[in-house]
Amino acid sequence: MENRLQTIVNPLLGWYKTHRRELPWRVDKDPYHVWVSEIMLQQTRVEAVIKYYSRFIETLPDVESLSEVPEDRLLKLWEGLGYYSRARNLKKAAEKIVRDLGGVFPDTSASLRKLPGVGAYTAGAIASICFQEKVTAVDGNVLRVVARVTGSRENVLLPEVKKQTEAGLLEVLPDNAGDFNEAMMELGETVCLPGDAARCVECPLQGECLAHRDGLTAELPVRVKQMKRRQEQRTVFLLTAEDGRTAVEKRPDKGLLAGMYQLPNVEGFLSEEEIRSAAEAWGLQVLEIVFIKDAKHVFTHLDWLMKGYHVKVAHPAGDFLWATPEELQQQYALPTALKPFAPFPTAKKKRG
Ligand code: ADE
DSSP states (O other), X not given: OOOGGGGGHHHHHHHHHHHOOOOGGGSSOOHHHHHHHHHHHTTSOHHHHHHHHHHHHHHSOXXXXXXXXXXXXXXXXXXXXXXXXXXXXXXXXXXXXXXXXXXXXXXXHHHHTTSTTOOHHHHHHHHHHHXXXXXXXXXXXXXXXXXXXXXXXXBTTSHHHHHHHHHHHHHHOOSOHHHHHHHHHXXXXXXXXXXXXXXXXXXXXGGGOHHHHTTOGGGOSBXXXXXXXXXXXXXXXXXXXXXXXXXXXXXXXXXXXXXXXXXXXXXXXXXXXXXXXXXXXXXXXXXXXXXXXXXXXXXXXXXXXXXXXXXXXXXXXXXXXXXXXXXXXXXXXXXXXXXGGOSSOOOOOSOO
């Protein structure tokens, strides 16, 4: 398949040659400098970072000095940047480099990723800028540029969309991957700005950009926050009587899993004593309780975290339907959520 991103490589690199900003961490390509700047830039704008960066490097000029700095001194240097775990991770990583790597900075994205606080983006940035490795460095700016150029309406907050973006860029990455990566970030920070702040008239990629062509620049990229699903703990009862029948019940006609048959279950993780009491309250004579397993089922707005127990009882009783194994297989459609506890093999379903 043709990769539209191929068309942006030359115009982008040409633009970067003349428009790249002189930033203090660009003077040399020292990995320590690039690393500190990339960590600072993760949650803070370039203009704000410059001052912090210069003071940080003057005070702690190398990995050794960072590894030895007392924590309160470090946090003072970081004061105002926020997200202090970033600073603590910097020190931890410096300690690791000094202690385990003989003070030598890791020089591949894979080895960089083993440092505390260094994820795919930071590792890719350092490896491509300082060590010319052909790897991508995809941050929010790059996701925006790519979504617009390709006219993609996919949700850039999804990990798989980030992966697709990385794969698409990797295919077209030139030998000077560091320049390409920095040029993408720079374009996202200074020209391809979010929403209607985009300055398309200044953009070297205007001619290749599908969002621009279709008037979608302000709408892209799509960023849909996933709703936080409620987590519900449930105890599931596989109740079987000595005659071989199993208790099922019908769910209400409205709401979650409306009208389906289910194994009895209650909210919360019950202890074995509580399970016994519950079963007795349902009019059952409990013979044995055996834990089956833990299982999880993901609904749209809700997760069920389940613990299933096989509760052997003497006789069928209570407000349940007592189904023979054949009836269970043929008559009662158990929801996928409960199949981990089903006492019979079930047909594979595409989705739950
Ligand atoms: N934003 C984060 N890192 C950057 C870099 N290396 N160049 C330009 N902008 C950036």
